[in-house]
Amino acid sequence: MTASATRSEHKTPRRRDRETTQENLLQAGLEVFSEYGYEGATTKMIAQRAGSNEALISRYFQSKEGLLLAIIVRYISEKKEMRLTYPPRETLEAEFCSYLHCRVEQDVRFKDFIRIIVSRAATDPTLFDKIRQHVSYHPDPQLMERLKILQKKGQLPLPCDLHQICFVIGFQSFATVFMAHIIMGKDKDETLATLQDFARVYACGLMQPLMH
Structure with missing residues (x-):
């Protein structure tokens, strides 16, 4: 066994x-930010929740804001990779309704963190620019597909611009959960009903050229 191979094995653990x-710090950060808000959360609280040394937050993420940014990036990436749990539908309206239901279920679980993302992005231009990057x-x-x-x-x-349709559906889902569920306090069922009404109207509008 070569010396380089030995060093490689020593680095693996x-x-x-x-x-x-x-991973522990990211998960702890998500929980603490969601519970206490960005301002109320401290790196000490996050490190304690993760069972780690507080100094490791600076080492791996530079700062509390760096940790928040890393969590936001991962949250958005995981959302994009979410697998659809329902079979393809036979109509456009049914597909929209089922898709929006899946998205709402995910967003509602992270409603406290979504509130933090939006509020920080709206009040911190530097963080907003980093998120966009x-x-x-x-x-x-x-x-x-x-x-x-x-x-x-x-x-x-x-x-038909399928790219634009996907954008409208995704944007409407996030915006409705934020405004109706998080800001206005409507329950999940009411929020879903609002989105299903949108799905019916939007699907009907897209199909109008086929009806003439």
């Missing part, structure tokens, strides 16, 4: 320890 520590919008490839199938079945007109 350290790398695992580092990844475990980072790390996060770019891409249409959900799963929804895109579902729409392409429906288009082949005649459920959508051919000269």
Whole structure:
């Protein structure tokens, strides 16, 4: 066994320890930020929740804000990778309703953290710019494939911007959860009902060219 191979083996446990520590800090940060808000949360509280040394937050994330940014980036990435748990629907309206239901279920679970993301981004231009640098919008490839199938079945007109449709659906889902559920205090069922009404109207509007 070479010396380099030996060094590589010695580094592997350290790398695992580092990844475990980072994961624990990210999860603890998510919980503490959600419970106490950004201003109320401290690096000491987060480190204690993670069972880690407070200094490791600075080492791995530079600062409390750096940790928040890392959590935001991961949250958005995980949301994009969320698998659809329902089979393809036969109509555009049914597909929109099922898709929005999946998205709402996820967003409602993280409503406290979403409140922090929006409030910090609105009041901290520097953080907002960093979020934009790390996060770019891409249409959900799963929804895109579902729409392409429906288009082949005649459920959508051919000269149709599927990218824009995906954007509208994603934006409407997030905006409705934020305004109706988080700000106005409507329960999940009311929020879903609002989105389903939107899905029906939007689907009908998209199908109008096929009705003439």
